[in-house]
Amino acid sequence: MENIATIFSQLEPALLEEITANGVIKTIPAGEILMRTGQFIKSTMLVLEGSIKVFRENEDGGEFLMYYLQPGEACALSIICAAKSEASQIMAKTVEETTVLMVPLGMIDKWMLEYKSWYHFVLSTYRNRFDELLNLIDQVAFRNMDERLDFYLKRHAKINNTNTIALSHQQIAEELNSSREVISRLLKKMEQRNMVILHRNAIELI
Amino acid sequence: MENIATIFSQLEPALLEEITANGVIKTIPAGEILMRTGQFIKSTMLVLEGSIKVFRENEDGGEFLMYYLQPGEACALSIICAAKSEASQIMAKTVEETTVLMVPLGMIDKWMLEYKSWYHFVLSTYRNRFDELLNLIDQVAFRNMDERLDFYLKRHAKINNTNTIALSHQQIAEELNSSREVISRLLKKMEQRNMVILHRNAIELI
DNA sequence: TTTTATTTGTAACTCAAGTCACCAATCCCC
DNA sequence: GGGGATTGGTGACTTGAGTTACAAATAAAA
Known part of the structure; x- marks a missing residue:
């Protein structure tokens, strides 16, 4: 320290x-x-x-x-x-x-x-x-869930000074007051748009 | 003063x-x-x-x-x-x-x-x-629009120390970031449940 | 008193997002 | 390695709420 x-x-x-x-x-x-x-x-x-x-x-x-x-x-x-x-x-x-x-x-x-x-x-x-x-x-x-998710991921990456977010979809859903399925779906869309790569317990920002 | x-x-x-x-x-x-x-x-x-x-x-x-x-x-x-x-x-x-x-x-x-x-x-x-x-x-x-509207009306009444809210549906909609039709619908429901009486440019709380 | 603007009511449609149901993959531990 | 737990994927359905469209009621202005 x-x-x-x-x-x-x-x-x-x-x-x-x-x-x-x-x-x-x-x-x-x-x-x-x-x-x-x-x-x-x-x-x-x-x-x-x-x-x-x-x-x-x-x-x-x-x-x-x-x-x-x-x-x-x-x-x-x-x-x-x-x-x-x-x-x-x-x-x-x-x-x-x-x-x-x-x-x-x-x-x-x-x-x-x-x-x-x-x-x-x-x-x-x-x-x-x-x-x-x-x-x-x-x-x-004012924002939709997809924008909020995007914002959330970027902030998380910035704070931890890494571009890999080590969280499960469930955890993210809870922090955004949403549900796991919704987050999974939105993340899949982001992956299709080449914004992220999905791993188990980890999301890699591109 | x-x-x-x-x-x-x-x-x-x-x-x-x-x-x-x-x-x-x-x-x-x-x-x-x-x-x-x-x-x-x-x-x-x-x-x-x-x-x-x-x-x-x-x-x-x-x-x-x-x-x-x-x-x-x-x-x-x-x-x-x-x-x-x-x-x-x-x-x-x-x-x-x-x-x-x-x-x-x-x-x-x-x-x-x-x-x-x-x-x-x-x-x-x-x-x-x-x-x-x-x-x-x-x-x-966490709250749905009906709860938010109810909360809004009660607070407004309390602040102005009256139970008649002198606002149009349009004005309320803007303050709650909603649309006029939605507020009108919800207010109608509240009237049917005997929670309010609707007047032109005024909502009376019961 | 017409005319015009504002306010309100309502039906029909669309869309985002939450829920339900179920399955597959992966991990972990005994 | 087998079995349970966790994690992720996906389709089908439901619901809240925003949008479009139009009509009626009322107030304000001319």
């Missing part, structure tokens, strides 16, 4: 020291649920390594994808909920082994006043999540 | 004085566009009276509703964009004659450090908008 100062290079040195002093580094195995619908949140997390999936669970247990948290990012919701100690609407879980830095909620308010770089970091966290949600609304409100 | 101190009673007196000193009160006629997609934002707004519709415009000019800003609320986006001076993804316009207090963006950052009540106000503005977007995603991703 890289150094905290490298991952959060935009934060000023004095703040990084405080973060190191007050935060607890925790490594979480893949697939662990970090936040459950309706759960009370008592600390925020900065992602150091790995990746966290933020999603909404529907009635059938499908995990409708909202966005991913990557190293160098923080959970906007935990910061927001902090202020109100209100129930969160969404869930979060690790997709791979993930190292996070847990920061007590009290520190967040304190640092906002003391460190300009923290203030800007928190605001930009909000803004990025806000944008991400606007984008998601765009997708579900 | 009520007093600023009454509308924003959660803000501390010293801050209210500063707001009055630095802000400009502006009354805007109904239907005026306050923020256009891609436009640069140079000041934030606190709503004193009236109401502002925040929406996304689709290709055909339909105004897909995101949420309404009411007296006592502020535009979260303008605050977010402020920090980054980035283009906004969405549009805003007055639905009726609206009085706002324009505050230069520079003040926002300044007050965050100086006034705890401002800090909490801004954060709660973010959180409320975030919640609103999550709710919207819920609607478009």
